Amino acid sequence: MPARHGGGEAATPSARPTGPVIRDFAPPAAPGPERIEGGHVLLERLDPQRHAEDLFAANQGQDWVWDYLGYGPFADLAGYRAWQTGMAARTDPYFYALRERTTGRVGGLASFMRIDPAHGVIEIGHIEIAPPMQRTPAATEAISLMIGWAFGAGYRRVEWKCDALNAPSRRAALRYGFTFEGIFRQHMIYKGRNRDTAWYAIIDRDWPALARAHQAWLDPKNFDASGRQRQSLSALTAG
Template structure:
């Protein structure tokens, strides 16, 4: 019988830690472990009248602040997903949430998901930096693979994944039911050997030299990551 091929031996790998930092600081944004007492009111107000932001999520919209605060309390108590609130350093307001989820320490795999950016923070350097900080933390902690998954119909999320440098890996058909609707899921990932190049692209995009006096980017992140 001919030899059956197997994958390369992985040496030096140890299960990385679960996300446990209370705060991750950036230039434009700070990520703070979710706390409904500190974060619910700002974010509820930022999402008011914008019910479309919940279209591809498995929860929301929330009719009242109390309902949203209760949801945040449940998420804040979770160890998977681990939620962070995104606080804009310039204005001091909370403009979104994101989480580390499907945390598979034994295999060094982690996903960034449950991303909900309110309209005031969308398409800002703070929103971009928040995800970049999360990816960077994961690889610095020793994860081998960072995943991004979204509804295959969610075109903005798919564009965002490619902009950050996530590689498209395919569609899982009939993967989930979300709010009673079928969801085909698009899968993307960055692996550890790809991150050094992408990290340099992220640093270049976030550098002060990449923005003019009006705060407009000189080079797009898509151009820098090669997506």
């Protein structure tokens, strides 16, 4: 007898839908540019000799910035530089230091990770923005540049994941235009704690409209003489 499913009706080809055929897809290259340039920020391939000292100083006394990361805080510059050295030697995650153009100082890190060219999927993670760079156009532009690079290279999906308890990261994902896709319960253990992971993504067909929203937010005309935004990125990406 034929196998029966669910309500008891026999399975037939018409009852077994499949996804659309993907044509003309070529696996994109893995991340590789040593430098990605924006108007407010430069993304430089992580180099502990050039980047560790600035970032250690920017984070000093602000141990809370490490709360939702699997490492840190670091007791001294030597320990932090050693950690950066290990990360800089890897290609997944592929780390960038974020250098603010106005100050010339490095104010954060971010990486491409879980890089899967065969399926056109890449994640942006290990984001650590030091307090002086937080809530600045440079910080926003850095992530926008990384998303844009990924889709420009031919990736189909850019992911953002974070501890479900990390409210600032979840707000940031929505602000950039990522779509919330759900929570993986008991997904990880880090620093001896449970992590339920919130998943977000942008897919390639979403990006053109979101890219225009990002560009509109970064336009100098969107800021008044005091540097205050006229329109929020959240409003622009929601639209």
